Amino acid sequence: MSESEMAMLGHGGMLMEGSPYSIPSRKLTMWLFIISDAVTFGAILFAYGYLRVATPDWQTPFNSASIINVATMTFVLITSSLTMLGAVDASKDGDKPKALRFLGCTMVLGLIFAGLHIREWFGLFNQGIKLSSGLFGQAFFSITGLHLLHVLIGVVALAVVARKYSSGSLTPGHVETTGLYWHFVDLVWMFVVPLVYLTNIAR
Incomplete structure (x- = not known):
């Protein structure tokens, strides 16, 4: 029995409402969320680009050290996508311990990314750049925040899914659905880096 068919069966074999598109409802819901969130990020980045071009005295605070930090953050996030793929593949193969190890690695990499990001913010604070310090500060901290x-x-x-997957409450399908969200977050960062960082290098 396929996963989509299982999603339509409740306890005792009773028929439950499933997705009309032959995919699990949770995955369809995640795709709809990703599409709506992509529109939100797209609108914000478009508005940022307009402000960047239309403001002659736009701040450009990033130097080579900042770009190295951003490159490190990007490497960490890309690596986390690979470990997330490993978790999904391992869960589909029925290797729960391996899937949980990959999920743990993904969470650790996510926290490392967050730590590097916060360190970068404090560096900007020391330069006098804050959310209230003009258009650049408002745009930068809003987007990256x-x-x-x-x-x-x-x-x-990921922590919730890992715990419930470990106990058997969730299936590999739930791991895969959570992975879709994680890959989306990583993809958004690939647009943030050139638009928000690389166009603001001090010259």
Whole structure:
């Protein structure tokens, strides 16, 4: 029996409402959330780009050390996507211990990313750049703060899924669905880096 068919059966074999698109309802819900969130991030980044071009005295606070830090953050996030893929593949193969190890690695990498991000913020604070210090501060901390919030939510979600998957309450399908969210968060970062960081290098 396929996963989509199992999703339609409740306790005692009673028929339950499933997805009309031959995929589990939870996965469809996640895709709809990702699409709506992508529109939100797209609108925010478009508005940022407009402000960046339209403001002649836009601040450019990033130096080579900042870019090295951003490159490290990007490497960490890409690596976390690979460990998330490993968790999904291992769960589908029925190797629960391996899947849990990969989930643990993904969570640790997410926390490392968050730590590097917060360290970067404090560096900007020391330069006098804050949320209230003009258009750049408002735009930068709003965009990166929203993304960081998504990362932290993802770490919490992974922890919950790992715990319940370990106890048998959740299936490999739940691991895969959570992975979709994590990959989306990583993909958003690939747009944030060139638009928010690389265009603001001090010259």
